[in-house]
Amino acid sequence: MNPSPSLPLAGITVVDLTRVLSGPYCTMMLADLGARVIKVENPDGGDDSRHVGPFIDGESAYFASINRNKESIALDLKQADDRRLLDAMLDKADILVENFRAGVMEKLGYTWDALHAKYPRLVYASISGFGQTGPYRNRPAYDMVVQAMGGLMSVTGEAGGSPSRVGVSIGDIGAGLYATIGIQSALLKRAHTGTGERVDISMLDCQVALLENPIARYSATGQVPAPLGTRHPSITPFDMFTTGDGFIVVAVGNDALFRRLCEALDRPEWAADPRFDSVKARNDNHVALKACLDERLSAATTAHWATVLEAAGVPHGPLNTVPELLDNPHVQARDMLLDVTIGDGKSLRIAGNPIKLGTATRLDNVKNPPKLDEHRHRLVREFGV
Numbered sequence: 001m002n003p004s005p006s007l008p009l010a011g012i013t014v015v016d017l018t019r020v021l022s023g024p025y026c027t028m029m030l031a032d033l034g035a036r037v038i039k040v041e042n043p044d045g046g047d048d049s050r051h052v053g054p055f056i057d058g059e060s061a062y063f064a065s066i067n068r069n070k071e072s073i074a075l076d077l078k079q080a081d082d083r084r085l086l087d088a089m090l091d092k093a094d095i096l097v098e099n100f101r102a103g104v105m106e107k108l109g110y111t112w113d114a115l116h117a118k119y120p121r122l123v124y125a126s127i128s129g130f131g132q133t134g135p136y137r138n139r140p141a142y143d144m145v146v147q148a149m150g151g152l153m154s155v156t157g158e159a160g161g162s163p164s165r166v167g168v169s170i171g172d173i174g175a176g177l178y179a180t181i182g183i184q185s186a187l188l189k190r191a192h193t194g195t196g197e198r199v200d201i202s203m204l205d206c207q208v209a210l211l212e213n214p215i216a217r218y219s220a221t222g223q224v225p226a227p228l229g230t231r232h233p234s235i236t237p238f239d240m241f242t243t244g245d246g247f248i249v250v251a252v253g254n255d256a257l258f259r260r261l262c263e264a265l266d267r268p269e270w271a272a273d274p275r276f277d278s279v280k281a282r283n284d285n286h287v288a289l290k291a292c293l294d295e296r297l298s299a300a301t302t303a304h305w306a307t308v309l310e311a312a313g314v315p316h317g318p319l320n321t322v323p324e325l326l327d328n329p330h331v332q333a334r335d336m337l338l339d340v341t342i343g344d345g346k347s348l349r350i351a352g353n354p355i356k357l358g359t360a361t362r363l364d365n366v367k368n369p370p371k372l373d374e375h376r377h378r379l380v381r382e383f384g385v
Helices: 022-032 080-092 104-108 112-118 143-149 170-193 203-210 212-221 255-264 279-284 286-297 302-312 322-326 329-333 376-383
Strands: 013-016 036-041 070-074 095-098 123-128 198-202 238-242 247-251 316-318 337-342 346-351
Touching: 013 022, 013 080, 022 036, 022 070, 022 095, 022 123, 022 170, 036 080, 070 376, 080 376, 095 170, 112 123, 123 170, 143 170, 143 203, 170 198, 170 203, 198 203, 203 212, 238 286, 247 302, 255 302, 279 286, 302 316
Parallel strands: 013 036, 013 095, 036 070, 095 123, 123 198
Antiparallel strands: 238 247, 247 316, 337 346
């Protein structure tokens, strides 16, 4: 498990006590950037996500999608021998990441204060539903809980319909991404001070941070944001429209682009129509404008309009299904898809890493997600316990 020395986190060792999604997503990002990640799992079944489907030959594709490039060892942290082994790892580690509910690490005896005193260079990152402080700190949380409490579900869904969860676990993934930023910031500070920092990430905090536009809009207008479907609350047309064989998104952010759109659609008169001749007018009359655009765009295929709008320089895009996304030539050219091995040697396609560094366009030497306790013997020999 030797990452490329050209990667920015090469030489950094992470002890990973996380499970399910937010923490493993964070440590996967660190591993992709070159860190060595030692995943410490519960001997009784390992990471909870190993038991979440779909399964291939009895192994979880869910687990495999977020645990590449990691080593695995199963430790019972209530047993003295296993605690000694963890201590030996922490003595050599740069980063500890955990995503237990607040208070669990205290019960195990691995508090920030205790570890900072013993390993002053260690960066200690905690990801939890509500953070290490505040009245909700001891509450458990899952992705949908913080999507609801954080206001995101209140602005997601069709206009006039019921609130809806975002189609991916943005509560977990957002926390994992913010944790990655916090950890790297702590490493940068350590390079100057020689001392590690505590990184405290709350899933709810991250949802608040992601709600930048609705919060600002409410503060400015006093109007409570509500679900709007696919359209934008302040820019029109900025929506999904019906074509002859599917759907296409058109995003027009100013009057010049709107005139260009009207010319491309052979409807130049729309640009002079007082209902549509300014951003405010188009917002006020978004229902009428959508009806006009749906009628015009339904006269030809999505591919036809994509060619027309591309030539006109109008921002647009088709509604891709997941299979269409995987076949997309640009996604493939950007090396955004990886294949790992799972089960009895079967290939599983997973999402790649969007961070491109220097001239590298793809992740090199991607390691398959580990079997539970796969690296025990090597790690025991290495850490001398």
